[in-house]
Amino acid sequence: MTLNRRLFLGTLASASAALSAPMVWGQAKPHVVVIGGGAGGATAARYLMKDSEGALDVTLIEPNATYYTCFFSNLYLGGFRDFDSLGHTYGKLADMGIKVVQDMATGVDRAARTVTLGNGDVLNYDRLVIAPGIDFVDDxxxxxxxxxxxxxxxxxxxxxxxxxxxxxxxxxxxxxxxxxxxxxxxxxxxxxxxxxxxxxxxxxxxxxxxxxxxxxxxxxxxxxxxxxxxxxxxxxxxxxxxxxxxxxxxxxxxxxxxxxxxxxxxxxxxxxxxxIPAQKAGMIAATAGITDDAGWAPVDPASMRSKSDENIYVLGDASAQGDMPKSGFSANSQAKVAAMAIRGELTDSRVFPARYSNTCWSLIAPDDGVKVGASYEPTEEKIASVESFISETGEDAALRKSTYEESLGWYSGITADMFG
Incomplete structure (x- = not known):
């Protein structure tokens, strides 16, 4: 399975972004608020704006001006990448017309359908996407x-x-x-x-x-x-x-x-x-009251909709969805399914059956790369693996080098897919 930049690049729509002064934000168009600017959240925001062709207002809440990918950070530890290569900003998403708010989401009122920010602002939403990554389990x-x-x-x-x-x-x-x-x-x-x-x-x-x-x-x-x-x-x-x-x-x-x-x-x-402690969904998921006893947020396998609230979708590491691993590729794949479902609901546009995929590459030594991955489909109970693959022991050096080079192309492609 060969992946490259072309799998992830899409056509960007250009528009100007404007940030409001502190207030309760209302809107004429349906409003989607996305919490978290990583592989799930950034991808969801971009696809909601791009594929709705301006029919939706999209706000992305992320406290960090620069997002550093956890995936590929090990290669920085090993000396194969410099630190700055892991960092990505949100300017291109803002240029699309997405309202990028650099703040922390501190509260969710599900009955009122509002999100409260650290600065006191309150945002109304028609749909909410929660993609906060992980937090750690105390003790x-x-x-x-x-x-x-x-x-x-x-x-x-x-x-x-x-x-x-x-x-x-x-x-x-x-x-x-x-x-x-x-x-x-x-x-x-x-x-x-x-x-x-x-x-x-x-x-x-x-x-x-x-x-x-x-x-x-x-x-x-x-x-x-x-x-x-x-x-x-x-x-x-x-x-x-x-x-x-x-x-x-x-x-x-x-x-x-x-x-x-x-x-x-x-x-x-x-x-x-x-x-590396035990993990759970990012704190805002628990604050919103959508996590289970294990600390993760159960979702509908066909859409990534929260099982606790029909107006909330949960992506990536924070979700409890079945067989997919908690990875950047998984979050990116899930974001596209959720964005399509939300767009269909709010704009009465066509929605296609959900399909998911994931690959995880690992570098063992210079030019010695390996991978594991699968394709997935929703069932009534979970997102289920339907076809999988993994590198084999004893592979020759040329194949391992090709696998590593494939991972480099994937990184360039997925980060372009997330951030434009």
Missing amino acids: SVPGWSLDVAEVMPHAYKAGPQTQLLKSQVEAMPQGGTFAMVAPPNPYRCPPGPYERISMVAHLLKTNNPTGKILIFDPKENFSKRALFEEGWQKHYSGMVTWIGPDLGGANVEVRADTMEVIVDGEAEKVDVCNV
Whole structure:
């Protein structure tokens, strides 16, 4: 399956954007408010505006002026990309006529159909798209909280945390130890922690060849395991040790003040500790009252409509939808289905049956790329996988290089599809 930039580029409509002064915003056209400017939210906003041909007013709420993609941030850690290449702004979306509001959504009144912003503004909506990504489950790793994230970074929301983790790895003493506390299922980007291990190993192999890597994992298995373990043995022999639940990986606590990982009561001194906690939907989803007991937002598989509210749609990592992994590609795919459904409802235009797809690429070493993916269709119960693929162990170098190059084309294409 080869993907390239052409799959994601569309024709942009040009218009001028105007931001209102603080007030309750009303509108003559149907108004769609989108919370979150990532792979789900930015894509939804763009397709709502583009495909409605001006029949909808679209407002995108995102607190950050520059969005840094979590996908491909591991390649920055490994030295394969510069940090600025991960950053994307919203100017082209504003040029389309989307109202881009740089603020935090702090409240949702579902009965009144309004969203409250951090500055006190209140926005009316006819439909609301919630795409807030992830937040972390408190106390899921004993001893770790956001208060110690500057010492033991999570780096699972790209930005300053990603830069901090790289600087810590680069400052490790020769022969030092990097530790990762991996997350339990479900979480953002299933292969992500293990691609990160590969990129840290590449950095250490170059600058600190006697360094060691420990992975403390509560899961019995993980995405692309055979491929990663083959790659670690081939490129980083003796450097990476995976500690699963049978050896204490599910019974871990950390001590940020002494830089220790406690495994079954025994302390392991480390030099860098990357803690990736258990995850849940971004906070605004819970604030809106649309999450379940597990912290995710259940949706209708055919449209991504919230099962709690017919006027709300939930995209990407925050949604509980079935078989699709929590990935940038998934969010982008889901956004197009939701945008089509919303446009159909509000403009009485044609809606086609939902189809979804996803591919997750991972880089193990220079020009050694692997991938996993699937196509999906909605059933009554969930979004279900109908056809899947995965790289094979033992593939030749030319194919692995081609897979990596394919991922570069996908990154250029999806970010253009998100941001214009």
